[in-house]
Amino acid sequence: MCTGSCAKCLGVTLIPLAILCTLANILLFFPGGIVSDSNDHITDEVWYFGGILGSGVLMVFPALVFLGLKNNDCCGCCGNESCGKRFAMFSSFIFAAVGVVGAGYNFIVSAVAINKGPKCLGQNSTQWDYQFHNGDYLTNRDLWTACQKPEDIIPWNLTLFSLLLIMSGVQAVLCAIQVINGILGTLCGDCSCCGFCGHSSEVYDRVLPVCT
Numbered sequence: 001m002c003t004g005s006c007a008k009c010l011g012v013t014l015i016p017l018a019i020l021c022t023l024a025n026i027l028l029f030f031p032g033g034i035v036s037d038s039n040d041h042i043t044d045e046v047w048y049f050g051g052i053l054g055s056g057v058l059m060v061f062p063a064l065v066f067l068g069l070k071n072n073d074c075c076g077c078c079g080n081e082s083c084g085k086r087f088a089m090f091s092s093f094i095f096a097a098v099g100v101v102g103a104g105y106n107f108i109v110s111a112v113a114i115n116k117g118p119k120c121l122g123q124n125s126t127q128w129d130y131q132f133h134n135g136d137y138l139t140n141r142d143l144w145t146a147c148q149k150p151e152d153i154i155p156w157n158l159t160l161f162s163l164l165l166i167m168s169g170v171q172a173v174l175c176a177i178q179v180i181n182g183i184l185g186t187l188c189g190d191c192s193c194c195g196f197c198g199h200s201s202e203v204y205d206r207v208l209p210v211c212t
Contacts, residue, residue: 025051089185
C-alpha cells in the first residue's frame with residue numbers, strides 16, 4: 001500500500017487540470033471569443049471564478065502537497081520511524097478535503113451556468129439578458145436564434161462550461177481518492193518507509209499485513 005506514490009500520481013494529474021480550468025475560465029471573459037464592450041455583457045457565473053479559484057488556486061495547494069509526500073522523511077519523529085510519514089499523510093487528507101470543496105464549487109457554478117445559458121442580446125431587444133429558462137436551449141437548438149450577439153456565444157459558453165464541469169468532476173474524484181488514501185496512510189503508514197530507518201522494515205513486516 002504505497003500511499004505516498006499514489007498521492008504523487010494524483011498530484012501530477014491535478015496540476016494540468018488546474019491550469020486548464022484556469023484557462024477555460026479566462027476565455028469565458030471573452031464572449032464568443034471577442035473582447036466585450038461592457039462587463040455587463042459577460043455571463044454572471046464567469047465572475048464567480050469557479051475555474052480560477054475553485055479548480056485553479058484551491059487545487060494547486062493540494063497538488064503540491066500530494067507531490068511532496070513521496071519525498072517526505074518518515075524517520076525520527078518522537079522515536080517512531082513512521083510518525084513523520086503518517087503526519088504528512090494526515091495533512092494530505094486535510095488538503096484533499098479542501099480540493100474537494102474547490103472542485104465542488106466549480107462544478108456547481110458550471111452546472112448553474114449551463115442551465116441558465118449565456119447572457120446575450122436578444123431579438124428585437126436592446127438589453128443584454130438571459131434568453132433561456134431551465135436549460136430549454138440544451139434540447140432545442142432552434143432556440144439558439146434568440147441570441148443575436150455575440151456571435152456563437154452559445155457554443156462558446158456551453159463548450160467552456162462543459163469542460164469546467166467535467167474537469168472539476170475529475171478533480172473532485174481524485175481528491176476524494178486522496179481523502180481515502182490519506183486516511184489509510186495515516187493509519188497504516190507508507191510502504192516507501194520500509195528499510196529507510198534502521199529496523200523500520202521489521203515494524204512494517206508486522207504492520208503491512210494488517211493494512212493490506
